[in-house]
Amino acid sequence: GNSVTQMEGPVTLSEEAFLTINCTYTATGYPSLFWYVQYPGEGLQLLLKATKADDKGSNKGFEATYRKETTSFHLEKGSVQVSDSAVYFCALSDNAGNNRKLIWGLGTSLAVNP
Amino acid sequence: ETGVTQTPRHLVMGMTNKKSLKCEQHLGHNAMYWYKQSAKKPLELMFVYNFKEQTENNSVPSRFSPECPNSSHLFLHLHTLQPEDSALYLCASSHATSGSYNEQFFGPGTRLTVL
Numbered sequence: 083g084n085s086v087t088q089m090e091g092p093v094t095l096s097e098e099a100f101l102t103i104n105c106t107y108t109a110t111g112y113p114s115l116f117w118y119v120q121y122p123g124e125g126l127q128l129l130l131k132a133t134k135a136d137d138k139g140s141n142k143g144f145e146a147t148y149r150k151e152t153t154s155f156h157l158e159k160g161s162v163q164v165s166d167s168a169v170y171f172c173a174l175s176d177n178a179g180n181n182r183k184l185i186w187g188l189g190t191s192l193a194v195n196p
Numbered sequence: 197e198t199g200v201t202q203t204p205r206h207l208v209m210g211m212t213n214k215k216s217l218k219c220e221q222h223l224g225h226n227a228m229y230w231y232k233q234s235a236k237k238p239l240e241l242m243f244v245y246n247f248k249e250q251t252e253n254n255s256v257p258s259r260f261s262p263e264c265p266n267s268s269h270l271f272l273h274l275h276t277l278q279p280e281d282s283a284l285y286l287c288a289s290s291h292a293t294s295g296s297y298n299e300q301f302f303g304p305g306t307r308l309t310v311l
């Protein structure tokens with residue numbers, strides 16, 4: 083079945099460091115891919131998405147490119163801030179069948195130190 | 197209030213208690229969801245409602261009973277829970293149209309502890 087694998091955290095970085103959080107997936111068909119972020123004490127928010135191969139999603143300085151050849155959707159940011167400290171979830175949506183179902187990764191906790 | 201709200205934010209209950217979680221969305225959506233978030237596990241979809249009708253139940257034990265009286269409100273009734281049911285329960289809403297994925301908007305969750 084479909085699945086999402088994220089790198090394990092926690093990830094700890096200093097402010098202005100480069101961030102990469104790896105995400106790979108297994109899916110049949112042509113899924114859409116997402117990154118959600120959960121700030122402390124809050125629910126999940128959609129950070130960015132990509133709906134087809136080679137699409138690049140971007141938001142708030144974060145980027146991720148849908149790579150079908152490597153089945154990956156790695157999240158990157160060139161210079162992290164303390165306010166980016168949160169848990170990041172990679173997810174896919176199977177566009178066939180029940181399109182409202184998301185398959186989630188385990189989440190990667192990011193802590194950014196000043 | 198804006199977005200998706202959930203009450204209470206924290207709940208501690210014994211195994212013999214009955215309690216309810218409430219979710220309300222102010223986004224004009226017509227699909228609502230309950231998720232369970234446990235440490236070191238993927239987010240688990242529990243129930244989905246579209247236009248007040250339950251369209252998905254992911255083999256959730258009967259001690260969890262959802263109710264959706266209208267498109268803006270969703271409840272999760274709890275009774276005779278087990279300690280392993282302790283988790284963060286998240287509510288979400290979205291537009292419920294066919295076709296490509298519709299973004300789900302999440303509430304802040306209810307942190308449930310079962311003693």
